[in-house]
Structures are given as structure tokens and as C-alpha cells.
Amino acid sequence: MIFFLETLIGGLLAGTMYSLVAIGFVLIFKASGVFNFAQGAMLLFSALTFVSLQEHGIPFLQSLLLTVVVIVIGAVAIERAVLRPLMNRSQITLFMATLGLSFILEGLAQGLMGAEVRALDLGIEDTPLMLGEVMVSQFDLVAASTAAVLVTVLALLFNKTHIGISLRAVADDTRAALSIGINLNRIWQIVWAVAGCAGLVAGLLWGARQGVQFSLSLVVLKALPVLIIGGFTSIGGAIVGGLIVGAAENLAEVYVGPSIGGGITPWFAYFLALVFLHVRPAGLFGERAIERV
Amino acid sequence: MTPPPILQVDNIEVVYEQVILAVHGVSLSLAEGQIVALLGANGAGKSSTLKAISALVGAERGEVVAGRVLYRDEDVTRTAPDVLVRGGLVQVLEGRHCFGHLSVEENLLAGALAGRASRAAVQGELERIYRYFPRLKERRRSLAGYTSGGEQQMLAIGRALMAQPRVVLLDEPSMGLAPLIVDEIFDIVARLNVEQGVSFLLAEQNASVALRHANHAYILESGRVVAHGTAEALSARSDIHELYLGAGVAA
Numbered sequence: 001m002i003f004f005l006e007t008l009i010g011g012l013l014a015g016t017m018y019s020l021v022a023i024g025f026v027l028i029f030k031a032s033g034v035f036n037f038a039q040g041a042m043l044l045f046s047a048l049t050f051v052s053l054q055e056h057g058i059p060f061l062q063s064l065l066l067t068v069v070v071i072v073i074g075a076v077a078i079e080r081a082v083l084r085p086l087m088n089r090s091q092i093t094l095f096m097a098t099l100g101l102s103f104i105l106e107g108l109a110q111g112l113m114g115a116e117v118r119a120l121d122l123g124i125e126d127t128p129l130m131l132g133e134v135m136v137s138q139f140d141l142v143a144a145s146t147a148a149v150l151v152t153v154l155a156l157l158f159n160k161t162h163i164g165i166s167l168r169a170v171a172d173d174t175r176a177a178l179s180i181g182i183n184l185n186r187i188w189q190i191v192w193a194v195a196g197c198a199g200l201v202a203g204l205l206w207g208a209r210q211g212v213q214f215s216l217s218l219v220v221l222k223a224l225p226v227l228i229i230g231g232f233t234s235i236g237g238a239i240v241g242g243l244i245v246g247a248a249e250n251l252a253e254v255y256v257g258p259s260i261g262g263g264i265t266p267w268f269a270y271f272l273a274l275v276f277l278h279v280r281p282a283g284l285f286g287e288r289a290i291e292r293v
Numbered sequence: 294m295t296p297p298p299i300l301q302v303d304n305i306e307v308v309y310e311q312v313i314l315a316v317h318g319v320s321l322s323l324a325e326g327q328i329v330a331l332l333g334a335n336g337a338g339k340s341s342t343l344k345a346i347s348a349l350v351g352a353e354r355g356e357v358v359a360g361r362v363l364y365r366d367e368d369v370t371r372t373a374p375d376v377l378v379r380g381g382l383v384q385v386l387e388g389r390h391c392f393g394h395l396s397v398e399e400n401l402l403a404g405a406l407a408g409r410a411s412r413a414a415v416q417g418e419l420e421r422i423y424r425y426f427p428r429l430k431e432r433r434r435s436l437a438g439y440t441s442g443g444e445q446q447m448l449a450i451g452r453a454l455m456a457q458p459r460v461v462l463l464d465e466p467s468m469g470l471a472p473l474i475v476d477e478i479f480d481i482v483a484r485l486n487v488e489q490g491v492s493f494l495l496a497e498q499n500a501s502v503a504l505r506h507a508n509h510a511y512i513l514e515s516g517r518v519v520a521h522g523t524a525e526a527l528s529a530r531s532d533i534h535e536l537y538l539g540a541g542v543a544a
Binding site: 088162165166168169171172173174175176177178179180181182183 | 347349351352353354373374375377378379383384385386390391392393394395399400402403404406407408452453455456
């Protein structure tokens, strides 16, 4: 029983790491209907920026602030140079644009900051913690709490501020938002900046776990099944989807793995997503049928 | 006799997707403090004309390719929609388009966002809207998506009024609503016009209701103005009824 609990809890906590990545997608998808393939590259770029600043001896908090500034400037630049000229184009056009953007960002990141693996130490001890008789990874616990804080901050931003109302208005009915004078370009800049910051949080945690390197941009591939399960338009869905993927992966690896020779983790999430696509194509919390790419 | 025009449309042409010509040279004028109706069948170009004025055609891959729009004597043909809203020109879209996942009150608050007014000013504005639409106050906490069609139309108008406009472009306010509700909405529009001095340019298929409340009307067919005049004069012309306004109106 304890072993089962440990597996389950470990999986759930690891799942919040997927949720963190998925949240960035949800934000941009909700506000603009764009599936932002460049989210992974943004995550890599921001984590690399942070690590490089740290290496130059800039303290933690200042590095974090400077990275956020870089993200905001980047978001404005992306809106001006990529999104605005393509406004009103089809979703596939915008998707292709973000695909191109991801290569530009990855190239820029490696050109400016180097391609070698960088260690990132957030000062989190990765020693197991005993909760009663259940052993829990301290790092996973920190990651899960960070996800909880991020979701709370986003919920406050969306529900209690004027910017939040305009973001939700745009997500709900873009044309109506335009008709009452909401400036779409500014909303897109804000959303990309917020998604970039969510990406930074995810990038730092993933970077601390596996080193900051090129492959960091591939964690987005793990966010895809999370989004399909949770729904592309719900932050709550991203969280629940992440938890389901994390728990299912861990449980399947431990209980099903041995009978089919192991190695389930890399593909089980996609298998699960495929099942969901058959049963509930809009995802658990999806608002409507969504054109998927 | 007629006050000076606050809005003037000069011979505009609207093209969608660079090929579909929806409006061929429409001219009209809206005098300050008046209600002007734009009548005509489905596809006559009423909505396109309104969206050309509010610059919302751009969001539908449309474009004003000729002519110009003057608002308060200024050429606003290429002005962005948010700038127009801040300047006091707002459109209420056909089909209401409320934000379904936002509460009624949040919908109204969203209407004030373009203006960058202070919180106190917005609160005052909200109270003003609730005086005109007491039903919205009752339903302020409900999600707009769960309100009735009439309430949604009121909400769409109230939301537009939150920006404190001088001109409201109202597209098909009667669409899909029971006659009683239509009367209620038109009465409120008339009160807003008299008490607040808001000018309305409204597109309607329901010509009889529109002509009852409008000062002046234009009749559109295939993207052209085919007749215009005061509401009384147009109501009196039987040929117009038969040709453009539908047989039901004569009854």
C-alpha cells in the first residue's frame, strides 16, 4: 500500500511539472487561438538567459527580474514582427509562423549563449522527505507548490484585474472585444509576456532537474498529451491533465511495465492522449471542439 | 433645421477578401442627436456599412477601398477601432456577441476598458446603465451566456454605452426577439437618445419598428442606397413598402 501511495504521489508531483509547461500553451491558445509551437523555445531561451545572467555573477532576484524584462521585450517584438502582420490569417498560418519562430529562438539562444549543458542550482535539496511512512521527493514538492502559486497568481490576474477582464473578453469573443475598443495587439503582447513568464518558471524547474540545454525545448512534446487530456482552453485542465499524465505514467511503469518489458514512460502519455481523443476530443475541461494541429 | 452631422459617409465601397464587393458607393449622414435607420433585406450591405464606419471590417478581411467616413468632421476611414471607441463611436454587433463566460457586470466593465476611466467613474457609469436597464442589475452576477436573448441585447447595448459614446451603431437589435422585448429595447434606445443625447445609426430588417423611432432612414439594396428621406415620408410611400420593406409592414 505504501509503495502504491509513493508511486502515485511521486507521479502526481512529477505531473505538475508537465502542467507548468502546458499552462503557457493554454494562455496563448485561449487568447488568440494560436497553438504556439515556440513555447518550448521560449522556455529554453528564458532559462538560458537566466543561467547566463547568474554566471555573470548577478544575484538570483536581479537575474529573475532581468529575464522577465527580456521576456516582455521579446513578447512585444514577436507581436509586432510575427503576429500583427499575420492577423486574420488562418490558424495553420499562425501555427507555421510559431514553428518558424521556435527555430529562430533556439538559434538565437544557442548563438548568443552557447550550446553546452549548463547546471542550474535553485538551492532546492533533492533529498527525499518522509511524510508519515511515505517517501516524497522534496524537489517535486517544491515544483508542485510553485505550480500552485503560479495558478493562484494567474487566477487573481484573470478574475480580479481589468487586464484579466480584457483577456477573458478577447478569449471569449475576439470580434466583440474589438467592437468595444479593446486593443487586440496590446492583449496579445500581454498574453505572450505572461505565457513567457509561465515558461520561465517551467524552464527553471526543468532546467534545475535535467540541466539547461537544447533538449529543454523538447519538454513541450510532453505538454501535448497533457493538453489533449485537459483541454486546450482551461488552466485547470492543464493542471488536472498534468496530474493524470504524471500519475498514469508512474503507475503504468511500475505495475504494467514489468510484464511488457518496461520502458513505458516515454510513450504512455501519448497512448493515454489517443484514448482521450476517441472518448472526449475536447479534453476534460475543453470549452468547445477545437481545431487541432 | 437639422443639426450638423456628427457622422458622414461619403460614397464608400467595401470589398471582402479583395474580391467580394459588398457596398457600392453608399453615402449617408447622421445628424447629432438623431436616430437614423438603415433598412433593407438580408445581404443589402447594412452590416458592412456599419462595420466600415466602425473599422471592424478589417477583422473580417474586408476593406474600405473607396470613399471616406467623417466623424466630427475628421476623416476616420483608416482609424483603428479602439481609437474610434475612445473618440465616442461604438458599434453593437449583430447577434449581440456578449462575452458568454463573463458575468453580466464583467461584460459591462469590459465596455469601459477602452476609456481608461477611473474606478469611481466606471462605477458611476455602471449605475447609469443599471438605471436604464434594471433587468441587467438583477442579473449582474449571472454569466451572460445564461441570460435570455432580450437581456443579451440589452447587455450588448449597455456594454457599448459604458464607453460613453456620442454615436452608437446598432446592428439588428430586434433580431430573434419577441415583439414585446423589441418594443422595450427601442423605447430604451429612444430614451437614451433624448435624455443622453446619444445619436444612433441602426440597421434593421424590421422596418416598421425602426421607422417608428427613427428621424430619418436610408433604404439599401445590393449595396446601394435606393431611397432615403424622413421616417414619415418613407412610411407614407406605399411603393417602398411593397418593394423593400416587406408586406407585413403595411398591416
